[in-house]
Amino acid sequence: MCGIIGITGTSVVTDRLVxxxxxxxxxxxxxxxxxxxxxxxxxxxxxxxxxxxxxxRLGAHxxxxxxxxxxxxxxxxxxxxxxxxxxxxxxxxxVVHNGIIENFLDIRQELSHHExxxxxxxxxxxxxxxxxxxxxxxxxxxxxxxxxxxxxxxxLGLIIDGEDxxxxxxxxxxxxxxxxxxxxxxxGSDALALxxxxxxxxxxxxxxxxxxxxxxxxxxxxxxxAVTRPVTIISGGPAMAEKGNYRHFMLKExxxxxxxxxxxxxxxxxxxKHAPNLPHELDFTDIDxxxxxxxxTASYAGMVAKYWFEQIAGIPVDVxxxxxxxxxxPVLSQKALFIAxxxxxxxxxxxxxxxxxxxxxxxxxxxxxxxxxxMAREAxxxxxxxAGPEIGVASTKAFTSQLTALAAITxxxxxxxxxxxxxxxxxxxxxxxxxxxxxxDALELDGAIEAMAFxxxxxxxxxxxxxxxxxxxxxxxxxxxxxISYIHAEGYAAGELKHGPIALIEDGTPVVVLAPFDAxxxxxxxxLQEVVSRGASIILxxxxxxxxxxxxxxxxxxxxxxxxxxxxxxxxxxxxxxxAYHSAVHLGTDVDQPRNLAKSxxxx
Ligand code: F6R
Numbered sequence: 010m011c012g013i014i015g016i017t018g019t020s021v022v023t024d025r026l027v028x029x030x031x032x033x034x035x036x037x038x039x040x041x042x043x044x045x046x047x048x049x050x051x052x053x054x055x056x057x058x059x060x061x062x063x064x065x066r067l068g069a070h071x072x073x074x075x076x077x078x079x080x081x082x083x084x085x086x087x088x089x090x091x092x093x094x095x096x097x098x099x100x101x102x103x104v105v106h107n108g109i110i111e112n113f114l115d116i117r118q119e120l121s122h123h124e125x126x127x128x129x130x131x132x133x134x135x136x137x138x139x140x141x142x143x144x145x146x147x148x149x150x151x152x153x154x155x156x157x158x159x160x161x162x163x164x165l166g167l168i169i170d171g172e173d174x175x176x177x178x179x180x181x182x183x184x185x186x187x188x189x190x191x192x193x194x195x196x197g198s199d200a201l202a203l204x205x206x207x208x209x210x211x212x213x214x215x216x217x218x219x220x221x222x223x224x225x226x227x228x229x230x231x232x233x234x235a236v237t238r239p240v241t242i243i244s245g246g247p248a249m250a251e252k253g254n255y256r257h258f259m260l261k262e263x264x265x266x267x268x269x270x271x272x273x274x275x276x277x278x279x280x281x282k283h284a285p286n287l288p289h290e291l292d293f294t295d296i297d298x299x300x301x302x303x304x305x306t307a308s309y310a311g312m313v314a315k316y317w318f319e320q321i322a323g324i325p326v327d328v329x330x331x332x333x334x335x336x337x338x339p340v341l342s343q344k345a346l347f348i349a350x351x352x353x354x355x356x357x358x359x360x361x362x363x364x365x366x367x368x369x370x371x372x373x374x375x376x377x378x379x380x381x382x383x384m385a386r387e388a389x390x391x392x393x394x395x396a397g398p399e400i401g402v403a404s405t406k407a408f409t410s411q412l413t414a415l416a417a418i419t420x421x422x423x424x425x426x427x428x429x430x431x432x433x434x435x436x437x438x439x440x441x442x443x444x445x446x447x448x449x450d451a452l453e454l455d456g457a458i459e460a461m462a463f464x465x466x467x468x469x470x471x472x473x474x475x476x477x478x479x480x481x482x483x484x485x486x487x488x489x490x491x492x493i494s495y496i497h498a499e500g501y502a503a504g505e506l507k508h509g510p511i512a513l514i515e516d517g518t519p520v521v522v523l524a525p526f527d528a529x530x531x532x533x534x535x536x537l538q539e540v541v542s543r544g545a546s547i548i549l550x551x552x553x554x555x556x557x558x559x560x561x562x563x564x565x566x567x568x569x570x571x572x573x574x575x576x577x578x579x580x581x582x583x584x585x586x587x588x589a590y591h592s593a594v595h596l597g598t599d600v601d602q603p604r605n606l607a608k609s610x611x612x613x
Pocket of ligand 1: 304350359402404405608
């Protein structure tokens, strides 16, 4: 959510800043801007819209220098326009910021003799530091003292007119990394931003602030004490976020799933012993309750896992939406295990839930894709999903890897509780090992699903129905469709529809029914009949046995590879991803960067 990049060095920076912004565009893309120190003079260009608008602006009004900061915005305070775009300038000070300054109105009042030009919370930071400079404080003190006045969340970078090449930066609540180069230092919201520039990153810790020059960096903690932080070597290099021959990152990421699921399995399953292989700290022996907390797609992974943990390991599970968790004052037990599920590992509400549990003495784990993220660093146990960088704003491969990891963790929990017979363990492990092949086969249905998406994409509203562990996949299918095609869609437990929402079914309303041939198949088909008799137009996602059973009752059938009940939700996910993707492509939306969204939601 909002992307920041900065470079201070000995050669010009504008092109590289813009390149970094493009890599960060998935974090927000409603406006962007660059500010440069050119011979100690600040020059700035900003533009509303995508980064290409900024590039056009820079083409017409070139600016360059050896130090600069840049920003791509996801609006919180103030509409997305040029005036509200970062960097914000006051007097000698120019700032980029990710997060929310909660006391910005108080600061604006305190500085009422200043002229504020934007509607943003960020602008107060520039005014605060400029006020302190005008009062005669040296830049370092002006910066550090201003930080003390800020309440809320921030990752920020700042340059000062009239100064040598230097970037001031700070983090509290929002992630920020320093990149170490040769005669050059960098600042970035994440490793992707800096992938082209360096592999040596230093992740600032809560409350840290720093001063970067081309040759050096100095880091201070929240009490202004000089500190050292470890340098992390990032692997992956510049290619880590390329689209290859795919039209969209989302499609590439959908197609990566046989491989990403394999990588996840390798981490949690011993394929030779046919046994789960969990990190030793993840010990379920004394755990009597699991709390799964996440947002959006990741929360649906948690909902599927509830079925698994309860049915297979016999451990009761609470699944909470992160934005509600800490405010409802949940009853916590010392024998509970909290697991945050998050692709980015930075989602503000999920992180706050993790901290809430940690502060209340609950053992915490974080199931994340980004192992250098704040959640991975703060949780007692960091659990990787190894899906690789996910750039498409709509989550796909991270979701199936979250599910895969949670499936394997369930088996590990069941083994440590002594409730998994050898025969059942063998059957369930085998079903996991078969998954990459089944996902590959499911991807062969791409063409057929694309054809179905043509009519489907003409709908204004759609429903997704499922039972059992397919219910969260119905939610996920509906969310995927909404966010990238802008078609209104709702997922429902198939048995729940008649308690109200069925009133919305009319002639031609599309209803996607997820019904592999399992113990609940007949019941789901009864619910399908209820909507058919009210005019619904069905897309049935089932398997070979389900298709045989249904005969020619339904015209549009997607026949998925036959999977074990345990892994079936992961397999049906492929179909709902492709259906949403092709609907969006038919409609011509911006699939990888849908309107109003951002990949990493670092504000509440
Ligand atoms: C939907 C989507 C979001 C994320 C949610 C949590 O496609 O991507 O719903 O799942 O914002 O993000 P993470 O997993 O990074 O915590």
